[in-house]
Amino acid sequence: MNKTTLPAGLKKRHEYLSRIIPFIGKNVIKVFTGQRRVGKSYILFQIIQHLRGLEHDVPVIYINKEDLLFDHLQTAKDLHDYIASNIVSDRMNYIFIDEIQEIPAFEKALRSLLLKGNCDIYCTGSNAELLSGELSSLLSGRFVEIKIYSLSYPEFLHFHQIQDSDKTLDRYFRYGGLPYLMHLPQENAVLMEYLKSIYATIVYRDVINRYNIRSHKLLEKLIQFLADNTGSLFSAKKISDYLKSQQVNIAPNQIQLFISYLANAFIIHHAERYDIVGKRIFETGGKNYFENTGLRHAVIGYRPQDLGKILENVAFNHLLFLGWDVKVGSIGTGEIDFVCEKNQEKMYIQVALNLKGEKTVEREFGNLMKIKDQYPKKVITMDAFEGASFEGIEHCHIRKFLLEK
Numbered sequence: 001m002n003k004t005t006l007p008a009g010l011k012k013r014h015e016y017l018s019r020i021i022p023f024i025g026k027n028v029i030k031v032f033t034g035q036r037r038v039g040k041s042y043i044l045f046q047i048i049q050h051l052r053g054l055e056h057d058v059p060v061i062y063i064n065k066e067d068l069l070f071d072h073l074q075t076a077k078d079l080h081d082y083i084a085s086n087i088v089s090d091r092m093n094y095i096f097i098d099e100i101q102e103i104p105a106f107e108k109a110l111r112s113l114l115l116k117g118n119c120d121i122y123c124t125g126s127n128a129e130l131l132s133g134e135l136s137s138l139l140s141g142r143f144v145e146i147k148i149y150s151l152s153y154p155e156f157l158h159f160h161q162i163q164d165s166d167k168t169l170d171r172y173f174r175y176g177g178l179p180y181l182m183h184l185p186q187e188n189a190v191l192m193e194y195l196k197s198i199y200a201t202i203v204y205r206d207v208i209n210r211y212n213i214r215s216h217k218l219l220e221k222l223i224q225f226l227a228d229n230t231g232s233l234f235s236a237k238k239i240s241d242y243l244k245s246q247q248v249n250i251a252p253n254q255i256q257l258f259i260s261y262l263a264n265a266f267i268i269h270h271a272e273r274y275d276i277v278g279k280r281i282f283e284t285g286g287k288n289y290f291e292n293t294g295l296r297h298a299v300i301g302y303r304p305q306d307l308g309k310i311l312e313n314v315a316f317n318h319l320l321f322l323g324w325d326v327k328v329g330s331i332g333t334g335e336i337d338f339v340c341e342k343n344q345e346k347m348y349i350q351v352a353l354n355l356k357g358e359k360t361v362e363r364e365f366g367n368l369m370k371i372k373d374q375y376p377k378k379v380i381t382m383d384a385f386e387g388a389s390f391e392g393i394e395h396c397h398i399r400k401f402l403l404e405k
Contacts, residue, residue: 004062004096006045011159011179015321015405016043017050019146024051025092025120029110029139031131032124034148035266035291036202039179040124043148044096047122051094059088061095065102073103080109087119097123101130107138114142124148126206128264150292151177152321153314153402169399173310174302176294195298202295206265213261221248222258226268226288227299231312233273233328233335235284259288266291269320274327274339276371287328289316307382308353311398312337315351315380318402334367346375354383355395368393 023030024047032040041064051058061083063070073079079097087093095113100106100123113119131145151159153172159182162168175181175191178198184190203223213219225239236252236259243250250258262268269289273282290296293313319326319340329336329348338349348371350364368377369391377393380401389395 004048004060006049007042010042010045010049012046013039013043013155015152015155016146016148017046020047021050023144027114027117027142029114029143030122031143031145032122032148033128033130033145033266034124034126035150036126036206037178037180037198038148038150038266038291040126040148041098042179044098044122044124048094048096059091059093061086061093062098063096064098066099076103076105076107076109079103079106080112083109083113083119084116087116089118092118092120095119095121097121099124099126101125101127111138111142114139126202126265127210128266147320149177149317149321151179152318153177153399154405164399164403166399169402173293173307173314174297176292176297178292178294181294191294192298195294199295199298202265202267207261207267210265211261213258218248218250218254219258221246222250222255223262223267223299226259226262227290227296230289230296230306230309231287231316231337232309233285233287237284267295269316271316271326271328271338274329276329276331276336276339281327282330285328289313291317293317308351311353311380311382312351315349315398315401319349322405331367331370334363334370336367336371346373348375348377350379352379352381354381355379365390365393 020030032043034040044062048060048062051060063073063079063082065073073082083095103109110121110123113121131143153169156172156177157164157168159179175195178195181191181194184194203219207213208216208219221243222239225243236255239255240250240252259268259270263270267290269291271287271289273285274280275282290313293310296313316326316338319338322342324340324342324347327339329339336348337351340347340349348368350368352360352364355361355364364379368379371377378401379393379395380398381395382398383395
């Protein structure tokens with residue numbers, strides 16, 4: 001069933017395709033997770049385009065649960081029967097299901113289709129709980145998750161067909177990396193109106209409606225607090241105490257629950273606090289960063305005085321895009337912004353707006369110098385002068401850092 005029409009001018013996200021290609025044709029379900037509107041559907045189109053480049057009449061079945069055309073697929077059995085009736089029996093069939101979480105108990109249909117041996121399955125979902133519970137137990141060892149993020153800075157330059165500069169970096173900071181922005185007039189009022197509408201859609205569909213939240217105002221106040229305090233170290237109790245001082249009563253356990261809902265919808269990413277010396281995770285505390293800085297600014301507006309917070313948020317997001325597992329480091333009374341781990345390697349990073357003043361230099365470099373292992377250490381800033389190193393610690397400009405792969 002090879003009738004899917006691909007969008008014109010499809011821009012490839014090569015980093016994701018390179019991760020997916022080794023799994024094409026393998027008997028594992030490819031699950032793409034991420035916030036709404038980060039481009040998961042276009043990753044599916046990119047794979048279809050790749051397959052058609054290898055074999056022009058490759059059997060493709062594409063289902064988009066946000067399209068009314070597929071509204072009749074309401075149950076796992078509906079999904080299974082629709083696909084089973086359209087597959088080509090003597091060939092490998094490539095199945096693409098967009099926003100699969102809209103079908104209750106979908107994992108039962110996927111397991112059954114996987115048993116046929118000629119179904120290569122790809123699906124997307126906008127909630128992190130997609131891979132918990134039934135799916136992980138029924139399909140244990142039979143799926144691989146690929147996380148899709150907003151456009152990285154190099155992708156942003158490619159999509160918008162612009163060159164790296166201080167001006168384009170500022171644009172990236174202000175509006176973030178939602179792919180559709182490239183189709184809109186590059187005017188602040190237009191872009192912010194779009195971002196506000198996307199923010200409202202995600203909050204109401206993926207948080208309020210999904211979890212049947214009645215206290216909308218409390219949720220909004222918490223999101224505003226997280227936006228105001230992006231990258232700050234807070235426990236649920238401290239957040240609760242602060243909000244109480246503002247006449248907003250939210251218990252610590254409710255805050256923890258709301259934050260988990262926001263993280264499940266990929267509105268925010270939570271970075272756990274990690275004791276570098278004791279090599280253990282702290283039970284409380286941690287930092288929260290927005291998946292997309294544009295959506296942060298849809299909540300509280302873009303404020304130049306927040307540039308340090310935005311810088312840290314963008315650096316954090318880039319590390320996730322590169323595949324690092326990122327935690328907030330603690331060493332004695334000092335703090336390391338990011339402890340990064342990937343493939344048994346580590347990297348330590350401090351982020352500062354600039355290195356003006358001896359105290360700032362001492363804090364950023366000094367905390368890194370307390371770490372005695374030989375893994376790379378970097379201080380990332382927006383200083384015009386960069387490139388020097390001190391005691392083996394690299395000083396890197398944010399633009400250079402964001403262009404690294």
